[in-house]
Amino acid sequence: MTSAIPDAPLTMWSAIKRTLARKCPACGTGKLFKGYLKQVDSCENCSENLGAIRAxxxxxxxxxxxxxxxxxxxxxxxxxxxxxxxxxxxxxxxxxxxxxxxxxxxxxxxxxxxxxxxxxxxxxxxxxxxxxxxxxxx
Structure with a gap:
């Protein structure tokens, strides 16, 4: 049985899968949006700055x-x-x-x-x- 290494680099596909679930790309736990399309300024779980990312x-x-x-x-x-x-x-x-x-x-x-x-x-x-x-x- 393999265990996930916490410091393992996150792949592009993993980041996309996390955000498609509308979760923070860094931790996969916090919300990505606070409304229909309004993204959060920072993750409530890991404090990752998401407000600076402009799609x-x-x-x-x-x-x-x-x-x-x-x-x-x-x-x-x-x-x-x-x-x-x-x-x-x-x-x-x-x-x-x-x-x-x-x-x-x-x-x-x-x-x-x-x-x-x-x-x-x-x-x-x-x-x-x-x-x-x-x-x-x-």
Whole structure:
């Protein structure tokens, strides 16, 4: 039987799995969100600073990408073979699309937070980026 080593490095996939469960990527216990999409400033369990991680437009992009790829074939098939009037079909598909977006968005944001937390993207300053760029050029 194997035991987990407490100081073992956390993999990217482990951080993503923790955040998809809407838990802190560092400890896996504290809450990630205090509302629908509002992330906590710091973990209530381990005090990890999560408020500095900004997912920005990534979750919305991923949500639209997934929803569009699922709804596009449904739209094509439904408009050709559905006995429903077009206006009713449009209302049904728009409702389905909105429900999908509202369901996927928190998980997409959680995944992006996990990736950004693991890559320590929130800790890099513009000055450090400029320094790294200069080192690569020289």
């Amino acid at each position: 920005d437009d990534g979750p919305a992009w991923l949500t639209i990408l997934i929803t569009g790829h699922i709804l596009a074939p449904v739209l094509v098939l439904a408009t050709g073979k559905s006995p429903l009037p077009l206006w009713l079909l449009a209302i049904c598909l728009m409702s389905l699309g909105m429900a999908m977006c509202l369901t996927i968005l928190p998980y997409a944001k959680a995944m992006f937070i996990g990736i950004l937390w693991k890559s320590r993207a929130a800790e890099i300053t513009p000055a450090e980026i400029a320094t790294q760029r200069e080192l690569r050029e020289n």
